[in-house]
Amino acid sequence: xxxKKHTSEEAEQVKNMDTEASGEISETDVKAGEQADDACAxxxxxxxxxxxxxxxxxxxxxxxxxxxxxxxxxxxxxxxxKEREEMYGVALETIVQQLLPVVDNIERAAAAFRNDQLDEKxxxxxxxxxxxxxxxLDRNGVKEIEALEQEFDxxxxxxxxxxxxxxxxxxxxxxxxxxxxxYILGSKVIRPALVKVSAKQ
Numbered sequence: 514x515x516x517k518k519h520t521s522e523e524a525e526q527v528k529n530m531d532t533e534a535s536g537e538i539s540e541t542d543v544k545a546g547e548q549a550d551d552a553c554a555x556x557x558x559x560x561x562x563x564x565x566x567x568x569x570x571x572x573x574x575x576x577x578x579x580x581x582x583x584x585x586x587x588x589x590x591x592x593x594x595k596e597r598e599e600m601y602g603v604a605l606e607t608i609v610q611q612l613l614p615v616v617d618n619i620e621r622a623a624a625a626f627r628n629d630q631l632d633e634k635x636x637x638x639x640x641x642x643x644x645x646x647x648x649x650l651d652r653n654g655v656k657e658i659e660a661l662e663q664e665f666d667x668x669x670x671x672x673x674x675x676x677x678x679x680x681x682x683x684x685x686x687x688x689x690x691x692x693x694x695x696y697i698l699g700s701k702v703i704r705p706a707l708v709k710v711s712a713k714q
Contacts, residue, residue, distance in 0.1 A: 604700075609655055609703055612646070613696060619643040650696075658695035660688045660706040669695060671705040674710045686713045 623639045658669050665686045678685050688708045695706030
């Protein structure tokens with residue numbers, strides 16, 4: 514019984530020691546906070562300057578972050594605009610390539626009507642349709658490549674036949690006949706002209 518009582522007393526003493534230690538720690542924290550407040554109270558200008566410096570750094574970081582976001586957004590807009598322009602160019606080129614054979618057939622039909630000496634109203638009607646189609650292509654940047662009697666240019670002409678130079682005064686390497694018209698879209702050749710070229714034998 515005495516042993517148990519002695520143990521209980523020791524436990525009580527340990528509990529009191531813990532309570533006193535906690536109290537001392539709390540008092541230490543409070544004193545430290547009071548000392549910090551006292552320091553700011555003693556030197557308020559230093560505390561204000563420190564806060565101003567921190568706010569300035571934070572402001573600069575936010576400003577730099579905003580500049581980066583603005584630059585990224587500008588790059589995004591430029592990239593989207595470029596992709597849209599490229600898509601439009603590809604779509605337009607595809608449509609033009611599909612329409613050119615139609616133009617060729619209409620022109621052949623008009624030529625055949627003239628050769629057969631059909632009624633002039635048929636020839637004029639077909640000619641008007643062909644003209645309207647070419648005007649639509651022209652408004653979208655499609656131009657016919659000049660070929661007949663022009664200097665042969667392998668970038669825009671495709672020679673499929675040669676013909677001898679008829680006289681010495683006539684220069685060689687001239688386009689003497691066009692088998693199929695060529696067209697250019699902007700600065701890109703959609704279809705080179707198929708031509709006959711003069712050459713010295």
